[in-house]
Structure formats: structure tokens, C-alpha cells
Amino acid sequence: MRATGIVVEYNPFHNGHLYHVAQAKKIAQADVCVAVMSGSFLQRGEPAVVDKWTRTKMALHAGVDIVIELPYAYSTAQARQFASGSISLLHAIGCESVVFGSENGDIAPFSHTHHLISSHRTEYEAKIHEAMQLGLSYPKALQHAYQHVLTYATEATVDLAQPNNILGYHYVEAAHELTIRPLTIPRIAAHYHDENMAHDTIASATAIRKALFDTKNLRDIEAFVPAPTYEALTDWQTHSDFIQWQTFWPLLQHTILQKTPQQLTQYVDVSEGIEFAFIKAAKTSTSFAEFMQKVKSKRYTWTRLQRMITHIFTGYTKELNATFTAPRYIRLLGITKNGQAFISQQKKSIPLPLISRVASSDDAMLQFDLQAANLYDVGANMTRSAPRLNVDYRTPPLRL
Structure with a gap:
């Protein structure tokens, strides 16, 4: 069995994600899709709109075969660390490729960009440092440095002003350090930060969250999410507000x-x-x-x-x-029968502990994940009709 990997937050899962899963399997010619998913807190520094278990259920019902958790140390980090942690986990579990969305869906400019920056790494890093010393934000400092090294470009490169392209570049950078093939597909209809729902069935997660927070009426987003997502969000709303x-x-x-x-x-x-x-x-x-x-x-x-x-x-x-230099385990959140067959095939070659029950590990990185999850639940309990804690200790991986 061949597996491809995707890096996700599913905040929440929507029709664009459904397209991503299907296309990832297709272009990678893979039997299995593995999603490495952020847990309670996300890369933009915010709590997830619903918990990791609800989002795992959405993914499994939409074609993802295995969902593993991206540790807090990486899920809340800047793009480079976020990508590095994600790709290393997909590589460890046995994925041959990783498929991400980008603005134009062509992998060649990403590879050219990686080669360009790698060839001028010292100069590039110096320009970043110089820009930040002048008071520029980190993203603007990256742009400043990138514009400088673009003067050496001889082939098509990517626009690193686009959020998805920034992450995509770092996925390619991390993939080149490992034996995993980067692939990309074009984003469809909605852009990363779009707050409007101009398309009939495709909207960004940003627009969907805005609708959930503004109106709290799930009918407003029904056309933009698969039926299992709509059902999961409906169930969540019966006992809690959507989290922000x-x-x-x-x-x-x-x-x-x-x-x-x-x-x-x-x-x-x-x-x-x-x-x-x-x-x-x-x-x-x-x-x-x-x-x-x-x-x-x-x-x-x-x-x-x-x-x-x-x-x-x-x-x-x-x-x-400073003590967390690399992912140290693979935390399984959910799996299908197809995914289970892949794990059985790979089990002897996976270099990291595969954790299904958190009580079986005292790893410090995992313990912090559990602390973050508990604090997320403490916050969610402020609106929840039936408060709960220590959910991770009581919840085994979801199976479909």
C-alpha cells in the first residue's frame, strides 16, 4: 500500500478540504491518505473552533484514512517549524509524498524557489536579520530577503506574499531534507483569508468561522461543508458554543x-x-x-x-x-479499516512510538499536548452545558 500525506487544521472541515483529500490520493496514486492535524491550538495562534475529536470525525468521514496529531510545539509555531514537524511525522509513518494546496498548483516554481534560497542561504538569512533589526515583522522581513535573492533567479519562482505559498515553500524545504516527494494542487474558488462566500459550494475556513461566530446559524454554512461536517457541528452546538x-x-x-x-x-x-x-x-x-x-x-x-x-x-x-528539537512520537487520533491495514504493513519500520493510549507514555512533549488540551476544555466548559476534562485520557482513537 502507498500512502500520501496532507497537513491540515480542519477548522472546520469544508468542501475545499474534501477536494484536497480526493485530489491528493489521485495525483500521488496513493491507496491511503494520512492527515497530520493540529490539536487544540492552531498555527495562527488561536483555539480550534471545535475540539480535535470532532475534527477527526469529520476527516474520517471524508476520505482521510489516518489522522495523527501535530504536537503543540509545532502546531503553534512559525511556518518553518510548523512545516518541519508536520513533514517529519508524515515521513516517519511511511508516506511517500505530501500534497498541499497552492495558488497555481505547479510544483516546479516551489522547487526553483527552494533551490534559489538554498543557493544564497547566508545572504538570505542576513537580510532577514537586517530587516527585523529595522523593526519589520517576521513575514515582512522574509519578503524583504526574498526580494533580494530574486535578483539571482533564472527560472519561475513562487509569490511568497501568499499565505499558502509560504507554507508550501516550507513543506518543500522540509521534504527535500527527507525522502518524501512534494506535490501540489491548485486551490479552488476561495482564497486562504477570504471572508466572503461568493462561490456556491466552496468557501474558506475563515469565511465559515466568521459565519458561525456572527450568526450561529448552521444553515448559513450548510452548502459549504460535507454532510458529516454539518452533523458534527450540529452536535457540537447542542452542548457548546463554537470556540474563539x-x-x-x-x-x-x-x-x-x-x-x-x-x-x-x-x-x-x-x-x-x-x-x-x-x-x-x-x-x-x-x-x-x-x-x-x-x-x-x-x-x-x-x-x-x-x-x-x-x-x-x-x-x-x-x-x-528549547528541549523539543524534533517530534518524538506519533499520536493516533483516528483510523479507518484501510488505514489500519497500512499501519499493520508499516508497523515494524516506523521509527517513533505509535501512541494510541496517552496513559502509556510520560513523554514531556506529549504531556504538554495533554495540558494544552485540558486548558482548551476548561475554556470550552465556560459555554458547555455538560463540562468535561481529561478527555484525551478517556478517548481512544476514533475508528471508522
């Missing part, structure tokens, strides 16, 4: 205000005096949106600030982060 930072605001505000500025600097990404702004804003804000408007500046993107906030909320310190 505002849901957690009282807990986040409490967490920030009980820390000194010096204590806040121990958390990943918190630096350069932003800790004082966090405390000042937390003292005077009545909502998460108001808090963010008070701390946002040209120096800090919304996403960068949210990542800092996520690490403060979960207690993810720089000291702990």
Missing part, C-alpha cells in the same frame, strides 16, 4: 494579570517590551478584540501576538521549547 479567543477571555485576562512583566517574558515569542503592553491592556479591556486592538502595532502582526497569547495561556516556556 473571546470564549476564553476571562481566563486569559486572569492569566496575564497574575503575572509580572518579567514572568511573561519566560513564554515563547514574548520579548521586546510587549509584556508591559499585555498587562496594561488586560487591565483596561472588556473583550479579547478590545485587548488586541490595544496591543497591536506595526511591529507585531495579529498572528504573532496571538501566538504569544497562546503560549502565555498554556504556559509554554522558552526553556521547555
